[in-house]
Amino acid sequence: MRKLALPDEILLSIDKPERYIGNEVNMVWKNPRDVDIRFAMCFPDVYEIGMSHLGIQILYDMFNRRDDVYCERVYSPWMDLDKVMREKNIPLFSIESQEPIKEFDFLGITLQYEMCYANVLQVLDLSGIPLLANERTEEDPIVIGGGPCAYNPEPLADFFDMFYMGEGEKQYYRLLDLYKENKKAGGTRLDYLKKAATVPGVYIPAFYDVTYHEDGTIESFEPNTKEAPKKIVKQLITDMSSTDPEAEYNYYPRKPLVPFIKATQDRVVLEIQRGCIRGCRFCQAGMVYRPVRERNVEYLKELAYEMLNSTGHEEISLSSLSSSDYSQLEELVNYLIDEFHGKGINISLPSLRIDSFSLDVMSKVQDIKKSSLTFAPEAGSQRLRNVINKGLTEEVILKGASLAFKGGWNRVKLYFMLGIPTENEEDMKGIAELCEKVAEVYYEIPKQERNGKVQITASSSFFIPKPFTPFQWASMCTKEQFLDRAKVVNTRMKEMLNKKSIKYNWHEADVSLIEGLLARGDRKVAKTVLRAYELGCLYDAWSDSFDFSKWQQAIDDTDIDMDFYITRERDVDELLPWDFIDVGVSREFLKREWENAKNERVTPNCRMKCSGCGAARFGGGVCFENKN
């Protein structure tokens, strides 16, 4: 047995020591001395969250296929261990070899949500790696960031040596090869970064200079090194339909890791497609993962079978942004039910539209009495749903609810956003009125056919404009505006006839503000992140540990004007902090969509009609369907 980094005395005095000992089923074992490159893959949150992330499982498998690379994992130590490690000066270690992260060649950090930024600094700090990239030496790992938040990397620019934009399958082998070459040739860290800068999708913040206008907006954003390109082009795999596991870029783990501890995703995850045809205007994922690319259904069947066998999981879940849009959904779901449902395996189908097909499937795989139906109208009125281009109509929602109630369901969850651009009081009240209509549909069913009382839960989150969406220029609400809007909804709820059947709750406004700052921040915000971390911010994505007063102080200490970042509507010609990235979707398209939003005009989805968003030039996916 390998030696653990932590002694028994520590492991027995902290919560869930299983988070730190590894040895899970399907963990990859290699001798670190036998490889050329050691890569530490980090999800900067607690183990159970990080272990549930599909992207890391894909890259872990992909990297470890190479004999010259050992990819290991590292997560944020929970607060109890964090304290002990600081007190006793224990360096952060990897799960696999239990060796210090500082000894690795790379530390790759996935950025899945803004509220993990303080944890990024925690991971660097506990590893003994200088927080600022420009203070690192030849002894430190190359710190590389990726994931959705990398599409606006600027608030983290000071802390990363490089970012990679796009799907890891495409360029990581090349980055690793270049590293090996550079090391063999005796090249320095800077030599490597210069080489890496020529790889498509790689952004090295130190190779770019930013200047600002007097009003704080960006004047110029220019490379300062000849290797650095002016535009960074997002990388993606154009063809995901291959059934050949050896095909180029076709990586999917057939033996995913199985944690001892119950992870958030304690199941086989089958990624059926990437991207989304819908084009909801608030959704960053729906824009940056364009175009939609489907996996081959026969290949998915084979993967499902193999992964269930290799993990022993008792549940399989489909993963995509909108499963109902997968063209082979019926065939795949029927296969899963026929093949596995009788063998004690649950089938979970998130992000399905409620219609007769999905209700039929759900009635086969779920206990209707215990499960609830989820609708995401996002906005309370049709007018506002047109603004956000959410194709769901009231008629569809009520029809779906009616079908479901007749099928025996009596619990419904409805998700909304408050603070969407152009939102007026009627739109807010519409949330309560829509809930009431759903309740009324239930009570239209003859009493003897009802399954007790109906339970409707409505939740609203606060709208946060994200980069590379048509709302990237929009004004975001202040805390007071958010809470006032929630109050309008809540007051209207209380006026409803069926108010006793409806529960309404809304998110914390404080955390939305910080998320808004980090989402559209520029390089100047990096010092706020650093200050917040110094003040003790950690695990901000957890409501119990999020401390707004510390963030407020960090904002004050670093002279950040929240209005500039939050409430200010940007001019469409302003140079935005993320404009040096080319995600496929063009600025012209986003501008058009911003205009369409203001004019309440709906844009058809990719399968109905191409709207010329720009993603077609990647040369694959839905843009080329039926165009042989």
Add this chain to the structure above:
Amino acid sequence: MRIRIKFAKLGYMKFIGHLDTMRYFQKAIRRAGIDIMYSEGFNPHQKMSFAAPLGVGLTSIGEYMDIEVNSTKSSKEMVDRLNEQMVEGMKVLSCKKIPDDGKKAMSIVAAADYMISFREGKEPEGADIPARFEEYLSSDSIIVTKKTKKSEKEVDIKGGIYEGKVLEGKIFLKLASSSAEYLKPELVMSGFYNYLGEKMPEFALEIERTEVYAENEGGFITLEDLGEEIPENM
């Protein structure tokens, strides 16, 4: 048909809690293709029960669980198949068929064996530990303070200590382990430190459970011996 599986949990697997150990075996049994029975309903679960939960921090070479199966391979093949699925530190030691009238393991557990060693630097300070330990166990009564969530009380644990001696520098204990009387080895050992006029330091002991027994004709029989070997070609 009921099968009794005996397994070892060694090294850092001692940090895996009881519920997670169960989840681990549920998945291992699926991977091994064991024809286990499931309960009815929308969330079917495997028919599996553990004899006696093992606390976090303890290793063991004598853990037991019972499973209900529709069909079985030979004992040898079952052991091999399961061991192909084990991670480092987990090892299946035997698979035995329990007679149809046999009781569930968890209902018949009566006693357990432990081997205990002191962590370096945390041994009792007094001299001649083996002799003093024998002396401690042969007292007329062994009064220790038992702490529960609500209160503390003095109890005599002498009746629950079936055997105890020093073996090759380690302490061996056979303790009551039934639902009526369950004695933790830590309690016996902290009593010993007190007997020596010392206080047991934190994390002083490394404890391994080595066997679990049922009562049998006035004596004890291992849970494993209540089952029978499944031959090839059954």
